[in-house]
Structure formats: structure tokens, C-alpha cells
Amino acid sequence: MSNTITCPNCGHTFSLSDVQKHELQHMREELQATIKLEMQKDFDERAKSYATKLKIESEDQVKKQTIELESYKKRDEEARAKEIVFLKEKQIMEMKAKDMELEKERAIIEARKTMEEDFSKQATVKLALEMEKAARENDKKFAEKEQQLEQLRRSLEDANRKATQGSMQIQGEIQEDALKAMLQAEFIFDVISDVEKGIKGADIIQEVRNEYGQSVGIIAWESKNTKAWSDSWVDKLKEDRLRVNAGVSIIASSVLPEGITQFGLYRDIWVTSYESALPLTFALRTHMIELSKTRNSLKGKDEKMEALYHYLISSEFKAKIENIVEAFTTMRDSLDQEKRAMERIWSAREKQLERVISNTSRLYGDMQGLIGAQLPKVDYLELGSGEE
Incomplete structure (x- = not known):
């Protein structure tokens, strides 16, 4: 078999190995071109796909960043708006606080x-009442003293006349x-009488009468000088x-x-100096009037009356009489002390009232700042409209 081959077109004769080499070379070139073309096509497709992916990712990133930027801008605007509102409210609250103060x-x-x-006003009214009362009492006392002075004057005239006898x-x-x-x-309501000359008896008989003119008992006086x-x-x-x-x-x-200096109970008889006679009489009359009231309410109750009688001559009754006489002489000092004490009490209560009003106003302001308009209004603590 021949290892040569002739080209039908040009008549060139070449060996079979050269043809194979040439075909192989051609096939290699075609294959390389095909591979190169496919690789280029694949590369282009991949590059295009990657570029598309990058573009999409870039667009998504840009959109995301745009959204985030818009969100940041919105939040910043909201924050700025809130800050402006807060500053305005703070300014309003400060102004209200100043107004409240x-x-x-x-x-x-x-x-x-x-x-x-x-x-x-109360002091003026009280002073006027006290002055009116004092004026009435002074008028009454003045009239009584005038009567007493007249009687004493007559008594002194008689005494001076009789004193000459010695x-x-x-x-x-x-x-x-x-x-x-x-x-x-x-004691203008009592009946004061002498015992007639030549008749045995006390020097003076004082018939004590109550406010209704009723006789409540008798005081027998003996005067010694x-x-x-x-x-x-x-x-x-x-x-x-x-x-x-x-x-x-x-x-x-x-x-x-x-044993007795001013007055006291001696052998069931009251003895007194002339200086203490009047206070002692005031105290004894008061107890006689009260005893008469008790006696009237206890009529027919001999045992209780006997108990009252024993009480009347007891040392306890004597002590109470002494206390009453002492209280009678110090009553004016006690009244002055009470007046001074009441003035101190009024001053202390005024300060306490101011403190209560101040603390209440502060508490109301704090609650109003926390609760706001929902807090019920207290007209006295609210700002007025400026109109009466």
C-alpha cells in the first residue's frame, strides 16, 4: 500500500505522515480555537454575570445606604423636633415655676x-367688749364704792364722835x-342687821341670799377689838x-x-383678821349657796344632810376654803399670765398656718408638674385671671 497521497485539486503528492501531522495540527488549532472561544465565551458570560451581580449588589447597597441615610435623617429630624419641644416645655415649666413661686x-x-x-378685728372687738364690760363693772363698783364710802364716812363720823368718849x-x-x-x-343682796342693845346675841346677823333673793342661811358675826x-x-x-x-x-x-395668822377654823368657829374678812365671806357665801341647792335637792334625806354637815366642819372643807381665799387674792395675776400665754399661742399658730399653706402650695406644684392637667384644680392655689 502506498504511503503517499495526491491532492486532487493541485496534484501535489505528499506522504501520509505529513497529512496526519497537518490534520493533527489543524485539529489542534481548531480545538485550541474552539477551546479558546468557549473559554472566552464562558469568561464573558461569567464576567457579565459577575458584573450583573456586582451591579445588583451595588444597587442594593446603594438603596440600603439610601434607606439608612433617610432613616438617620428622619431620626435626626425627630430628635431635633423632640429636643425643640422639650426645650420649649422646659422653658414653659420654668416660667410656670417662677410664676408659681x-x-x-x-x-x-x-x-x-x-x-x-x-x-x-377680733382684737378690736374683744378690746371693745372688754372695755365696755370693764366700764360697766367700774360704774357698778364706783357706785358701790361711793355707797360704801358714804357709809364709811358716816361710820367714821360716828366713830370719831364716839372715839372721843374713850x-x-x-x-x-x-x-x-x-x-x-x-x-x-x-353684799348688796344680803340683809345685814344689828342685834338690838340689851338683847343677848351676836354683834351682826348676815342673812345670805342667792341670786333669786331666797334666803340660804345666816352668818353670825362677832367683832372684837x-x-x-x-x-x-x-x-x-x-x-x-x-x-x-x-x-x-x-x-x-x-x-x-x-396658830392662826390670817384666818382659820378654831373650835368649830371661823376666826379672821379684818383684812381677810371680806375674802373669807366671799368663799363661805359661795359654799352656803351651793349647800342650799344641795339641801333642797336632798330634802327628807337626813343621813346625807348629816354627812354634808360633817363635811362642812371638816378639815377638808377648811382647806378648800383656804384655797378659795388664796385663789381670790391671786386671780388678777393669773388673768395677766393667761393673756400673755394666749398671745404666745396666737403667734405660734400664725407661724404654723403659714408653714401649712407654704408646704401645701409646694406639694400642689410638684403634683401638677408630674400629673399635668389631669390634676383637679384648687382655685386658691391656681393663678388668677387678673380680674375681680
Whole structure:
């Protein structure tokens, strides 16, 4: 078999190995071109796909960034708007706080002014009433004192006339007249009478009457003006009080028994100096009137009446009488102390009231700042409209 081959077109003769080489070379070139073309096509497709992917991703990234930027801008605008609102509200709250402080001061000043006016009015009214009462009492006392002075003047005139006689009996009568005049001047509703000359009995009989003019008992008086005390006076007055049915017996003397300085109960008889006679009489009259009321409510109850009688002559009753007389002499000082104490109390209460108003206003302001318009309004603590 021939290893050569002739080309039908050009008639060129070449060996079979050259043909194979040439075909192989051609096939290699075609294959390389095909591979290159496919690789280029694949590369182009991949590049195009990658470029498309990058473009899409870039567009998505741009959109995302745009959205985030818009969100940031929106949030920044909202934050700025909130900050502006907050600053405005803060400014308004500060202005309201200043207005509230100013209103608090005005309310405190107004409350203090009103309180001062009320206190001034009350004090004026009270002072006027007290002055009117004092004027009436002074008029009454002046009239009583005038009557007493007139009686004392007459008594002194009689005493001066009788004193010239120089006898102890006349001096005793002078002292007795003075005592009688004093009792008549102080106890205008009581019946004060002398025991007639030549008749045994006490020097003065005082019939005590209550506010209704009813007789509630009798006080038998014995007046003594000597240099020495005598127990025989006590025995005599005990007998004399039985004659007039006196419930209380008193010896008024310039000299007192041993152990008694101003007044006291001595052998069931009251003894007193002339200085303490009036306070003692006030206290005894008061108890006689109260005892009469009790006696009227206990009529027919002898045992209770006996118990009351024993109480009346007891040391306990004596102590109470002494306390009443002492209280009578110190009553004016106690009244002055009470006035000073009430002034201190009024001053302390005024400060407490101011503190309550101030604390209430602050508490209301704090609650209004927390709750706002939902808090019920208190007209007294709110700002006024400026119109009456």
C-alpha cells in the first residue's frame, strides 16, 4: 500500500505522515480555537454575570445606604423636633415655676394680711367688749364704792364722835359699824342687821341670799377689838348662833388665837383678821349657796344632810376654803399670765398656718408638674385671671 497521497485539486503528492501531522495540527488549532472561544465565551458570560451581580449588589447597597441615610435623617429630624419641644416645655415649666413661686409669695402675703386683719378685728372687738364690760363693772363698783364710802364716812363720823368718849365699848362699836358697812357695801343682796342693845346675841346677823333673793342661811358675826384673845368669845358665839339658827359663825378680831395668822377654823368657829374678812365671806357665801341647792335637792334625806354637815366642819372643807381665799387674792395675776400665754399661742399658730399653706402650695406644684392637667384644680392655689 502506498504511503503517499495526491491532492486532487493541485496534484501535489505528499506522504501520509505529513497529512496526519497537518490534520493533527489543524485539529489542534481548531480545538485550541474552539477551546479558546468557549473559554472566552464562558469568561464573558461569567464576567457579565459577575458584573450583573456586582451591579445588583451595588444597587442594593446603594438603596440600603439610601434607606439608612433617610432613616438617620428622619431620626435626626425627630430628635431635633423632640429636643425643640422639650426645650420649649422646659422653658414653659420654668416660667410656670417662677410664676408659681411668685404666686406663692403673693398668697402667703395675702394670707398673712388677711390673718392680721382678722386678728386685728377680733382684737378690736374683744378690746371693745372688754372695755365696755370693764366700764360697766367700774360704774357698778364706783357706785358701790361711793355707797360704801358714804357709809364709811358716816361710820367714821360716828366713830370719831364716839372715839372721843374713850371707852373700849365705844371703840368696839366703831369697829362693829365699820364691819357692818363693809358687808353692806359688798353684799348688796344680803340683809345685814344689828342685834338690838340689851338683847343677848351676836354683834351682826348676815342673812345670805342667792341670786333669786331666797334666803340660804345666816352668818353670825362677832367683832372684837382688843389686845388679847379670849376663848370665852368662842363659847359665847356658839350660844348666840343657836338663838338665830346661824349655820356659820365668824369672829373678826384684831388679835387671833395661837396658830392662826390670817384666818382659820378654831373650835368649830371661823376666826379672821379684818383684812381677810371680806375674802373669807366671799368663799363661805359661795359654799352656803351651793349647800342650799344641795339641801333642797336632798330634802327628807337626813343621813346625807348629816354627812354634808360633817363635811362642812371638816378639815377638808377648811382647806378648800383656804384655797378659795388664796385663789381670790391671786386671780388678777393669773388673768395677766393667761393673756400673755394666749398671745404666745396666737403667734405660734400664725407661724404654723403659714408653714401649712407654704408646704401645701409646694406639694400642689410638684403634683401638677408630674400629673399635668389631669390634676383637679384648687382655685386658691391656681393663678388668677387678673380680674375681680
